[in-house]
Amino acid sequence: MDLHDSYGRPISNLRISVNSGCNLRCVYCHREGETKPETPLSLEDIRAILDVAGNIGIRTVKFTGGEPLLREDIVEIIRSVPPGIESSMTTNGTLLGSLAHDLRDAGLARVNISLDSLNPETYKSITGTGLLSDVLEGIEAARDAGLTPIKINMVLLKGINEGEIDDFIHLVSGDRHLILQIIELMDLGGCPLHADLSELEEKIALHSRKVITRRMHHRKKYCYEGAEIEFVRPWHNSDFCNHCTRMRVTSDGKLKPCLLRDDNLVDIRGKRGVELQQLFLAAAKKREPYNK
Ligand SMILES: Nc1nc2c(ncn2[C@@H]2O[C@H](COP(=O)(O)OP(=O)(O)OP(=O)(O)O)[C@@H](O)[C@H]2O)c(=O)[nH]1
Ligand code: SF4
Ligand code: SF4
Numbered sequence: 001m002d003l004h005d006s007y008g009r010p011i012s013n014l015r016i017s018v019n020s021g022c023n024l025r026c027v028y029c030h031r032e033g034e035t036k037p038e039t040p041l042s043l044e045d046i047r048a049i050l051d052v053a054g055n056i057g058i059r060t061v062k063f064t065g066g067e068p069l070l071r072e073d074i075v076e077i078i079r080s081v082p083p084g085i086e087s088s089m090t091t092n093g094t095l096l097g098s099l100a101h102d103l104r105d106a107g108l109a110r111v112n113i114s115l116d117s118l119n120p121e122t123y124k125s126i127t128g129t130g131l132l133s134d135v136l137e138g139i140e141a142a143r144d145a146g147l148t149p150i151k152i153n154m155v156l157l158k159g160i161n162e163g164e165i166d167d168f169i170h171l172v173s174g175d176r177h178l179i180l181q182i183i184e185l186m187d188l189g190g191c192p193l194h195a196d197l198s199e200l201e202e203k204i205a206l207h208s209r210k211v212i213t214r215r216m217h218h219r220k221k222y223c224y225e226g227a228e229i230e231f232v233r234p235w236h237n238s239d240f241c242n243h244c245t246r247m248r249v250t251s252d253g254k255l256k257p258c259l260l261r262d263d264n265l266v267d268i269r270g271k272r273g274v275e276l277q278q279l280f281l282a283a284a285k286k287r288e289p290y291n292k
Helices: 043-055 074-079 096-106 120-127 132-145 162-172 198-206 238-242 273-285
Strands: 013-017 060-064 086-091 110-114 150-156 178-184 210-213 220-224 227-232 246-249 254-256
Touching: 013 043, 043 074, 043 273, 060 074, 074 096, 096 110, 096 132, 110 132, 120 132, 132 150, 150 162, 162 178, 162 227, 198 220, 246 273, 254 273
Parallel strands: 013 060, 013 246, 060 086, 086 110, 110 150, 150 178, 178 227
Antiparallel strands: 210 220, 220 227, 246 254
């Protein structure tokens, strides 16, 4: 069975937030759209969700948080992903150094690692911690374990890391295991850190050897100076939302049809089997593009 919403968008991608806590304190954190942290889903709840995901045509599962690696049973969670579903994770990378190989052995395919600055002082000012070297170790460990391609998620922040683009391009250049993902800051309330990516993308597009438009969100990926660079620009972008194939599960057990909405959640905590599957169908019906 393949699930579609009433706008004809397939739902092939599930993002499961396994906790809301994090060991960093990024100035812009949107916590995957969660506002009120509660007790996270149990391993059994997550297993039940993964079983239903396999029945309704979900092809990829992304584990997120908070910081998913803070969960003690994260390796068990990865091991519970049914065959036929690709699993990946978005992490801040600080704990990957010791976990990358176990995650790979449990079946994790790849990781996205959030890293907004290569400068220790700037990293500290963004995340409130001095853990940059742990992240760099985490990237190495992920590469070594084969959790690739690794996407380096860099949120462009006005007046903070705009000058580091060339350093990030240099970091991923010529390395087939690394992709740079430049992300537009979610700007729900006129945030002064919001930077417009238009000029940067135009420059990169102009000098790119090849451009790929991904099915997901119609995101553009450029092959530029030996680097692969993807742009994530959801803001006021109807093309992005019209090609959104994602459903989310919040850490406290709610299906979330859209990252940016809290008024159409469907509670699934403790639900199992057919009842759980019906709730997925109900949530799918509530999906609509945020930017139309
Ligand atoms: N508006 C919106 N933004 C999203 C959505 N999914 C991801 N993003 C943005 O994209 C950033 C990177 O997301 P990741 O968690 O690394 O995953 P991804 O790159 O979308 O997924 P893959 O390409 O499968 O690895 C997030 O921090 C968000 O800013 C979405 O569904 N809606
Ligand atoms: S690493 Fe991610 S979850 Fe943690 S504070 Fe930063 S943006 Fe938020
Ligand atoms: S804002 Fe909502 S509809 Fe648009 S891409 Fe994100 S989750 Fe999908």
